[in-house]
Amino acid sequence: MLDFDLDKMLFTIPAEKHDEKEIAAILEAHPEVKFVSLTGVDLGNHNTDEKIPMKAFVEDMAKILWDGVQTDGSSVALPLIAELSNARVDILPDKEVNWYVEYNFMNIDYKTGLPVGTLRIPSFLRHNNERMVGSRIYARRLTKKFRRGLMELIQNNPYVTDYIGGLDSPEDIEDVVLTSATELEFWVKTPDDRADRDQLYTSQELKEQYWKRTIGPVGTAMEQTLEILDRYGFEVEMGHKEVGGVRAKMGNSGDFDHIMEQLEIDWKYSNPLQAADNESQIKHIIRDVFRANNLEVTFLAKPMQGVAGNGEHTHLGVMAKLKNGKMINLFEPIDREKDFMSPIGYGSLMGILRNYEILNPFVAQTHDAFQRLKPGYEAPVCVVTSLGRDCVTPSRNRTVLIGVVRDMKNPMATRFELRSPNPHSNTYLIIGSAYMLMLDGIRSVLENKRTPQELEKAISKKAGEEDIYLEKDRQYRSEENVFTYYTEEEREQLFGKAPATVWENFRAFDEHRDELVKITGGDDTIALIIRSYRDQMTLKWSTEFHDRLIPNTMNFVRQCVKAHTENSATDYDIMNWRQVNDLRHRLGKDYIGKKSILSQAKLALDEENFQLASDLELEIQHLTEELRDLYNDYQKNLF
Numbered sequence: 001m002l003d004f005d006l007d008k009m010l011f012t013i014p015a016e017k018h019d020e021k022e023i024a025a026i027l028e029a030h031p032e033v034k035f036v037s038l039t040g041v042d043l044g045n046h047n048t049d050e051k052i053p054m055k056a057f058v059e060d061m062a063k064i065l066w067d068g069v070q071t072d073g074s075s076v077a078l079p080l081i082a083e084l085s086n087a088r089v090d091i092l093p094d095k096e097v098n099w100y101v102e103y104n105f106m107n108i109d110y111k112t113g114l115p116v117g118t119l120r121i122p123s124f125l126r127h128n129n130e131r132m133v134g135s136r137i138y139a140r141r142l143t144k145k146f147r148r149g150l151m152e153l154i155q156n157n158p159y160v161t162d163y164i165g166g167l168d169s170p171e172d173i174e175d176v177v178l179t180s181a182t183e184l185e186f187w188v189k190t191p192d193d194r195a196d197r198d199q200l201y202t203s204q205e206l207k208e209q210y211w212k213r214t215i216g217p218v219g220t221a222m223e224q225t226l227e228i229l230d231r232y233g234f235e236v237e238m239g240h241k242e243v244g245g246v247r248a249k250m251g252n253s254g255d256f257d258h259i260m261e262q263l264e265i266d267w268k269y270s271n272p273l274q275a276a277d278n279e280s281q282i283k284h285i286i287r288d289v290f291r292a293n294n295l296e297v298t299f300l301a302k303p304m305q306g307v308a309g310n311g312e313h314t315h316l317g318v319m320a321k322l323k324n325g326k327m328i329n330l331f332e333p334i335d336r337e338k339d340f341m342s343p344i345g346y347g348s349l350m351g352i353l354r355n356y357e358i359l360n361p362f363v364a365q366t367h368d369a370f371q372r373l374k375p376g377y378e379a380p381v382c383v384v385t386s387l388g389r390d391c392v393t394p395s396r397n398r399t400v401l402i403g404v405v406r407d408m409k410n411p412m413a414t415r416f417e418l419r420s421p422n423p424h425s426n427t428y429l430i431i432g433s434a435y436m437l438m439l440d441g442i443r444s445v446l447e448n449k450r451t452p453q454e455l456e457k458a459i460s461k462k463a464g465e466e467d468i469y470l471e472k473d474r475q476y477r478s479e480e481n482v483f484t485y486y487t488e489e490e491r492e493q494l495f496g497k498a499p500a501t502v503w504e505n506f507r508a509f510d511e512h513r514d515e516l517v518k519i520t521g522g523d524d525t526i527a528l529i530i531r532s533y534r535d536q537m538t539l540k541w542s543t544e545f546h547d548r549l550i551p552n553t554m555n556f557v558r559q560c561v562k563a564h565t566e567n568s569a570t571d572y573d574i575m576n577w578r579q580v581n582d583l584r585h586r587l588g589k590d591y592i593g594k595k596s597i598l599s600q601a602k603l604a605l606d607e608e609n610f611q612l613a614s615d616l617e618l619e620i621q622h623l624t625e626e627l628r629d630l631y632n633d634y635q636k637n638l639f
Contacts, residue, residue, distance in 0.1 A: 002224055002227070002228075004108075004113060004114050004115065005114075006227070006228070006231055008032075008112070008114060009030070009032065009101075009103070009114055009115075009117070009231070010026065010027075010029075010030040010032075010033055010101050010117065011100065011101055011228075011231045011232045011233070012098050012099070012100055012101070012232050012233050013026055013098070013099040013100075013101075013119070014098050014233075015095070015096055015097055015098055018065075018095040018099075020061055020062060020065065023061065024058055024061065027054060027058065027119070030101075030117070031109070031111065031112055032109045032112045032114040032115065032116060032117050033054060033101055033117040033118070033119055034053070034054050034109070034116050034117065034118070035051045035052060035053060035054060035116075035117075035118040035119070036051075036052040036054060036057040036064075036118065036119045036121065037049050037050055037051060037052065037102075037118050037119070037120050037121070038050065038052075038064075038068060038069055038091040038092075038093055038121050038123040039091075039120050039121060039122050039123055039280075040076070040091045040123045040124060040125040040134055040136065041125075041134055041135040041136050041280070041426075041428060042076040042077040042078055042125065042134055042135065042536075043077050043078055043079075043134065043135060043426075043529065043532050043533040043536045043537075044077030044536050044537075044540065045135065045424065045425075045426040046076070046077060047280065048071060048076065048091055048123070048125075049120075050069070050071070050091075051118065052064075052069070054119075064093070065093050065095065067090070067092070068090045068091045068092035068093060068123065068126070069090070069091050070088065070089070070090055070091075071089050071090075071091055072087055072089070073086075073087035073088055073089035073127065074087045076089055076125065076134075077536045078125070078127065078133055078134070078532055078536075079532050079535040079536050079539070080528065080531055080532045080535055081127050081131075081133050081528065081529075081532050082127055082133075086128060088127070088128050088129065089125055089126065089127055089128075089133075090125070090126040090129065091123045091124075091125060092123055092124045092125075092126055093121045093122075093123050094121070094122045094123055094124055094136070094273075097122050097273060097274050097277055098233070098274065098277070098278075099119060099120065099121045099122070100119075100120050100232060100281045101117040101118065101119050101120070102117065102118050102120050102281070102284055102285075102288075103115040103116070103117045103118075103288070104116050104117075104118070104288075105288060105289075105292045106292075120281065122136065122277045123136070124136055124137050124140075125137070131525055131528075132525070133525070133528075133529060133532070134529075135426055135428035135429055136273065136276075136277075136428055137525075137529075138428055138429055138432045138526060138529050139272055139273050139276060139428040139429070139431050139432040140273055140432075141432070141523065141525070141526060142432035142433065142435060142436050142519070142521070142526065143178055143271075143272045143273070143431070143432060143435055145436065145439075145521045145523075146176075146178070146435040146436060146438070146439050147175070147176040147178065149439045149443075149521075150176050150318070150330075150344075150439060150442060151173065151176055153439075153442060153443060153446050153447075154170045154173065154344075154446070155170045156446075157446040157447065157449065158170050159446075159449055160342070160343050160344065160446055162334070163333060163334055163339075163342050163343055163451065163452055164328070164330060164332065164333070164334070164342045164343075164344065165328065165329070165332040165333060165334050165336070165342070165411060166322075166326070166328035166329075166332070167320065167322075167328055167330075172322050172323055172324070173320045173321070173322060173323070174320075174321045174322060174323045175320070175321045176318065176319070176320055176321075176330075177271070177318075177319040177320065177321050177327070178271060178272050178316075178317065178318060178319070178435065179269040179270070179271065179272075179275075179315075179316075179317035179318075179319060179415070180269060180270065180271070180272040180275040180276070180314070180315060180316055180317070180431055181266075181267065181268065181269035181270065181275055181314075181315045182275065182279045182312050182313065182314050182315070182421070182427060183264060183265075183266045183311070183312060183313045183315075184264065184265050184266075184279065184282065184283070184286075184299075184312055184423060185242055185262060185263070185264045185310040185311050185312065185423065186262070186263055186264075186286065186297055186298065186299050186310055186423065187260070187261070187262050187263075187297070187298050187300075187303050187304075187310065188218060188221070188259065188260075188261055188262075188263060188290055188295045188296065188297050188298075189259055189260045189261075189295065189296050189298075190259045190260075190294070190295065190296070213241075214241060214261075214263075216259070217259065217293045217294065217295055218259060218261055218263070218295065220293055221289055221290045221292075221293040221295055222239050222263065224289050224293070225239065225265070225285065225286055225289045225290070226239050226265070228285055228289060229265070229267065229282060229285060232281070232285075234267040234268070234278055234282065235267055235268035236265065236266070236267045236268075237266045237267055237268060238265075238266055239263065239264065239265040239266075240263070240264055241261060241262065241263060241264075242262035242263060242264045242308065259295065262308060262310070265282070265286070267282065269315060269317065272431045272432070272435070273428075275427070275431070276427040276428045276431060279312075279427055280427075283299060283423070298310075299422075299423035299424060300368050300422075300423075300424065301366070301368045301369045301371060301372040301373075301422035301423070301424060302368055302369075302371035302372040305371065305625065305628070309371070309372035309379075309422070310372070310422055310423050311372070311380075311419065311420075311421070311422055311423075312421045312422050312423045312425060312427075313417050313418065313419050313421070314417070314418045314421050314425075314427065314430060314431070314434075315405070315415050315416065315417050315418075316348075316415060316416045316418065316431070316434055316435070316438070317329070317331070317414070317415035317416070318330045318331060318344065318348065318438075319412075327412070329411055329412050329413075329414050330342060330344045330345070331344060331345030331348070331414045331415065332345070332411045332414055333345075333452055336391065336406075336408070336411065337391055337392050338391060339391060339452040339453070339456070340387045340388065340391055340404065340406070340452070340456060341404065341414070341452065341455075342452065343442075343445050343446060343450055343451065343452060343455060344442055344445075344446075345404075345414065346441075346445060346450075346452065346455035346456070346458075346459060347438070347441040347442035347443070347444065347445035347446065347455075348416065348438035348441055348442055349385060349402065349404065349416060349438075349441070349459065350441040350444070350445070350455075350458070350459060350469055350470060350476070351437045351438045351439065351440045351441020351442065351444075352402055352416070352418070352434060352437050352438060352441070353383055353384075353385060353401075353402070353459075353470070353476050354437075354440075354441060354469060354470055354471065355437045355440060355441075355515060355518060356383045356401065356437075357383075357496075357508040357511075357512055358433075358437075358508055358509065358512050358515055358516060358518070358519065359430070359433050359434060359437055360420070360499065360505055360508065361505050361506050361508060361509060361534070361537075362425070362426060362429040362430045362433050362533075363418075363420045363421050363425050363430055364420065364422075364425070364499075364502075364505055365425070365426075365502055365505070365506075365537040365540075365541075366424060366502060366537075366540065366541065366544070367502065367541065367544055367545065367549060367617075368422075368424065369422055369424070369425070369502075370499075370500060370501060370502065370505075372422055373420065373498070380399070380400065380401045380402075380419040380420045381401075381420075381498040382399070382400065382401060382482045382491055382495040382496075382498070383401050383474075383476070383495050383496050383498075384400050384401055384475065384476060384477065384478050384482060384494075384495045385400050385401065385402050385403065385404065385459070385476060385477055386400045386403055386404070386477065386478060386479050387404050387456075387459070387460075387477060387479075388404070388406070388479070389479050392408060394406040394407065394408065395479065397478075397479060397480075397481070398419075399481050399482045399483055400419070400478065400482065401418070401419060401420060402416055402417065402418050402419065403416070403417045403419065404416060404417075405417050418430070418434065426533075429533065432519075433519050436518060436519045436520075436521060437518055437519065440518040441469065444468065444469040445469070448468055448469075450468075458470060459476050459477050460476075460477045461475070461476070462475055463475045463493065463494050474494065474495065474496060475494040475495065482495070500618055501541075501614040501617050501618060502537065502538070502541035502614075503538070503541065503610050503611065503613070503614035503617075504614055506534055506537070506538060509530070509534060516530065538610070542605050542608075542610065542613070545601070545605060545613065545617060546602060546605045546606075549617075549620075550598050550601060550602055550620075553587065553588075553598060553620060553624055554587075554588050554598055556624065556627075556628075557584050557587050557588040557598075557627070558588075560580055560584055560627060560631045562577060562581075563634070563635060563638055564577065564638055568638075568639070570637070572637060573634065573637055573638065576630065576633055576634035576637065577634055579630050580627065580630050580631050580634055583623060583626060583627045583630065584627065586623065587620070587623055587624070587627065597616060597619055597620055597623065598620065600612075600616055601613055601616040601617065601620060604616060
């Protein structure tokens with residue numbers, strides 16, 4: 001695929017080169033870049049994408065960079081904000097982040113011999129020429145609130161500098177610097193191939209694919225992707241096979257087929273807004289490169305039931321730039337062999353744990369997300385953390401919701417890894433909300449002058465023990481595998497019962513209405529964005545349930561057909577088929593006096609009885625899996 005000179009191509013225009021004359025000179029030197037797209041992100045996590053011819057952009061650059069371009073607000077997901085009667089939305093370029101060129105490898109410019117490029121400019125959305133809205137402004141405003149709030153808390157509570165490594169006084173701090181990054185998992189496969197769940201599950205349990213060598217078109221696509229990502233300046237750290245997948249086979253043609261593998265790519269951290277922009281662009285590049293190698297890519301959280309899903313672990317860090325130019329990690333204690341973290345580190349972690357119920361709706365907001373977030377194979381559903389069994393042994397507990405990442409040789413590496421997000425989670429909203437909840441925990445810790453020793457005891461408390469900030473009836477730390485060490489009943493009692501559907505998850509906004517100010521900080525625009533986001537994702541949940549999940553389930557029910565004849569069947573086959581057929585009728589067959597479960601769910605959605613629909617969704621999931629297993633057993637006994 002890379003049959004062109006990468007050295008001649010433009011990949012990035014960094015933030016420091018956004019002067020109009022410099023932009024014009026760069027674009028003139030790269031005639032392969034023929035279009036510009038202003039990329040805003042709405043509350044459905046959709047990117048806007050329009051093609052402005054390069055000539056038109058250059059001629060009108062000053063106006064576009066200042067005023068942006070208008071779009072029809074009814075075409076972007078901003079309910080309660082941009083309605084049909086008030087739909088003006090402007091897309092305004094963000095000149096403080098990197099701009100990236102995206103290439104169409106299927107369209108080669110005949111003059112340069114290079115693929116045609118589009119300059120993608122991350123942008124903000126402005127409604128009715130008045131209010132900035134959307135996902136990117138949410139992250140920007142809340143991370144700024146965090147930085148200002150933390151500076152104020154440190155200045156008002158100078159005691160904390162006695163417990164932070166490398167910091168003598170609040171006056172030494174010039175600025176608070178936030179760092180974020182995501183790890184991206186995804187599945188690739190050859191088109192039209194269907195998964196053999198048993199083979200995938202067996203390979204997963206035996207760890208036959210984890211960190212193994214990539215070969216064939218997957219290896220080629222991975223290498224090309226890493227090379228191209230490096231050209232953008234993403235500073236890729238590694239790409240490797242994940243736990244899911246089966247070994248590819250070489251067909252009679254000499255080409256590999258039946259490819260079905262799970263991969264992961266990691267890259268270096270950045271500031272929160274840039275990190276979210278980077279992730280979005282990297283997904284586009286991965287899709288384009290793998291498709292050019294005739295491979296399909298999916299970022300779904302749970303592409304196949306019964307095998308590993310795709311996570312997108314999100315990393316959160318807090319640094320301080322000192323007036324002498326030195327950078328320090330504000331999570332780091334004075335003595336890292338004596339304490340796990342500073343009070344700021346403990347407060348940040350406690351803020352997320354104490355308030356995770358109102359962060360979770362930004363993490364898991366689709367049917368697909370909840371298919372992954374089920375107890376079992378490393379599914380991070382319990383609101384609990386792990387610090388490590390002692391201060392010199394960093395934790396590697398993969399069963400907790402949020403881990404403390406520490407490297408005893410590198411104090412700057414200390415950060416949190418939130419393990420629940422997936423590739424379709426809205427990273428802008430997660431990061432903005434998470435930092436504000438971290439600030440809530442820091443505020444409690446610093447205003448109560450708590451020390452690292454007191455905080456280690458607090459976060460390690462048992463259920464039933466009192467704490468100034470954490471809930472009495474909850475436990476927040478475990479160094480054990482929470483899925484094997486505790487029973488399901490114990491997990492729910494100690495760590496809380498996790499929501500199982502989108503509707504259950506969003507009910508947290510009602511049940512903890514007074515707590516939302518911890519995220520909004522009293523900002524009316526942020527509060528409106530949250531309401532708009534909830535409306536959008538509730539609409540998506542109900543629409544997908546009504547028009548995809550129910551029809552797809554009915555199609556599966558119809559596929560479970562009788563496959564034996566009376567002459568060839570054993571009594572075991574007949575028993576299995578009766579069980580299968582009973583489930584088929586229960587799920588999908590209506591009678592005069594009784595509706596099937598699928599019909600009941602459809603009616604509940606039509607009547608906007610979302611609580612009943614949510615309950616029926618869980619029943620449908622359970623019965624569908626039961627039917628899948630029964631039909632599989634039935635088929636396996638037939639010749």
